[in-house]
Amino acid sequence: MSATHPDDLAPEVRRVFVLVNNRRNDALDVAAKMCASLSGHGLVVRVLEEDAEALRMTAEDRCEVVPVGPEASADCELVVVLGGDGTILRAAELARESGTPLLGVNLGHVGFLAEAEPEDTEATINAIVDRAYTAEERTTLDVEVYEGGRLVCTSWALNEASVEKASRERMLEVVVEIDGRPLSRWGCDGVVCATPTGSTAYNFSAGGPIVWPAVEALLIVPISAHALFARPMVVAPTSRLAVEVIAGTNAAGVLWCDGRRTQSLPPGARIEVTRGHMPVYLARLHDRPFTDRLVAKFDLPVAGWRGAGDRRRKSRDAEDRGDA
Numbered sequence: 001m002s003a004t005h006p007d008d009l010a011p012e013v014r015r016v017f018v019l020v021n022n023r024r025n026d027a028l029d030v031a032a033k034m035c036a037s038l039s040g041h042g043l044v045v046r047v048l049e050e051d052a053e054a055l056r057m058t059a060e061d062r063c064e065v066v067p068v069g070p071e072a073s074a075d076c077e078l079v080v081v082l083g084g085d086g087t088i089l090r091a092a093e094l095a096r097e098s099g100t101p102l103l104g105v106n107l108g109h110v111g112f113l114a115e116a117e118p119e120d121t122e123a124t125i126n127a128i129v130d131r132a133y134t135a136e137e138r139t140t141l142d143v144e145v146y147e148g149g150r151l152v153c154t155s156w157a158l159n160e161a162s163v164e165k166a167s168r169e170r171m172l173e174v175v176v177e178i179d180g181r182p183l184s185r186w187g188c189d190g191v192v193c194a195t196p197t198g199s200t201a202y203n204f205s206a207g208g209p210i211v212w213p214a215v216e217a218l219l220i221v222p223i224s225a226h227a228l229f230a231r232p233m234v235v236a237p238t239s240r241l242a243v244e245v246i247a248g249t250n251a252a253g254v255l256w257c258d259g260r261r262t263q264s265l266p267p268g269a270r271i272e273v274t275r276g277h278m279p280v281y282l283a284r285l286h287d288r289p290f291t292d293r294l295v296a297k298f299d300l301p302v303a304g305w306r307g308a309g310d311r312r313r314k315s316r317d318a319e320d321r322g323d324a
Contacts, residue, residue, distance in 0.1 A: 015064070016128060017046045017076040017100065019091045021083030022054035027107045030118050031055060031082045034105075034125060035063065041129045046076055073100040078128060078283060084108015085201070089258045092158050092280050101135040103128070103283035110297050112200045115285050124285065133283045138213060139195045139237065140276030143257055147269050157257040158280050159198030161273050163243045163265060164190035164223070170251040176220065177242035178235060188225035190253070191243050193218065193273045200297075202259070208232040212290050218275065241273040 016038055020031040032055055035045045039062040046064040047057060057063050066072050072094045073079050081091040081104045088104045095102055104114030105124060116124045127133055143161045145153035155161070165172035165188075174191060176183045194203035196211040199219060204210060208221035209232055216237040222230045235241070245253045247268035255263040255271055265271070295302055 013044060014042070015044045015046055015076040017073045017079045017094075018051070019048065019079060019081050019083075019087065019094070020051050020055070021087045021107065022051050024083065024107060026118070027082045027087075028054055030105065030107065030121055034080065034082070034121060037125045038128065039063070041125075043129070046072075048072065068094070070094065070097045073098045076100050077131075078103055078133075080124075080128065081105065081114075082107055084111055085113045086259070088113045089158060089260060092258075093260070096140070096156070096278055096280050099281060101133075101281040101283040103133065103285075112293075112297050113197070113282065115283060127285050133285050134287075135281040136213070136284050137279045138197045138282055139216065140278060140280055141193065141195060141218075141257075142274050142276045143255070144272045145255060145263050145265070145269060146272070147266065153255075153263045155255075155257045155261050155263065156276055156278070157198070157261075158195065159201045159258050160192050160194040160203060161271065162190055162192045162202055162223075162256045163245070163253050163271060164256060166252040166254045166264065171226070172251050172253050173246040173249045174253070175244045175246060176222075177244065178220070178233075179239050184227060184229055185246070186222050186225040186227045186230055188222050188227075188230070190223040192221040192223065193241050193243070194221065195219070200294075203232075206232075209234060210294070214290075218273070237275045239274075242270060243273075244268075244270040 021027045052065045079091050079095045079100050079102045081088045091102050105116045106114035141157040143155045171187045175185045192203050192206050196213050196215050199211040206221045206223050217234050221232040245265050249267050253265035
């Protein structure tokens with residue numbers, strides 16, 4: 001019989017990283033309540049230095065205070081994000097490398113990436129304590145920027161990588177390439193390369209299609225293109241997308257990744273976009289269809305829908321009466 005090592009008897013230490021939009025008082029109020037409750041259930045709460053100051057937290061609050069960085073969420077089982085989609089995208093920067101799932105509590109407007117609403121705080125806390133959630137893998141983008149054939153920048157995105165004109169006065173001249181073959185030249189305001197997750201973000205505003213998150217695909221959408229062929233496109237997840245700013249023009253561009261990370265694009269610059277080698281995980285509390293999320297977030301009119309079950313029941317009733 002083997003001896004038990006003392007470390008094997010140590011109680012499990014559970015850590016939850018809480019990230020809050022500390023510029024919003026309502027978010028700070030919800031965060032303070034959540035941190036106190038999670039600590040009361042025996043979980044260690046980890047927060048950023050700037051958030052700890054805004055929340056007025058100390059070591060006595062059973063919390064860990066860490067600086068901003070890719071290791072901020074290491075060893076945490078979950079990142080709870082209190083804010084809008086912008087705060088969730090910020091959290092993705094801190095959680096991608098560790099693979100820690102993000103659980104968003106919507107305190108923004110649409111909050112499409114969020115899973116819970118502030119009025120569900122108590123139920124959300126219970127779900128965290130009971131580990132009553134699942135993690136959903138989301139595709140990301142890897143982005144490379146070249147100038148004169150030389151790699152000058154790499155980045156990534158959860159929602160989209162967009163090439164936009166740097167000057168409001170000048171149209172951007174670009175050539176778009178897919179899988180090593182030129183597709184078309186556009187004079188435009190920009191081009192959006194998006195993931196299915198990002199299909200409800202900038203891609204949606206630019207007139208692109210909504211793509212269910214489980215679909216493996218990449219999207220490319222021109223913005224205000226002056227061209228006969230300038231349609232949104234859905235391509236294979238293995239495709240390599242490229243957008244080249246035409247050399248010899250006076251119009252420069254700018255690359256934005258998730259609206260957070262940026263790089264200037266002089267004439268002649270080229271960006272290449274592929275499926276990201278590292279996904280992001282979103283925590284889900286409810287096993288509800290994506291259709292229901294669309295209806296709820298966009299407040300879509302569905303009055304009059306009776307459902308397949310109701311139709312089958314009415315059909316059976318008609319058969320029983322001999323009407324069929």
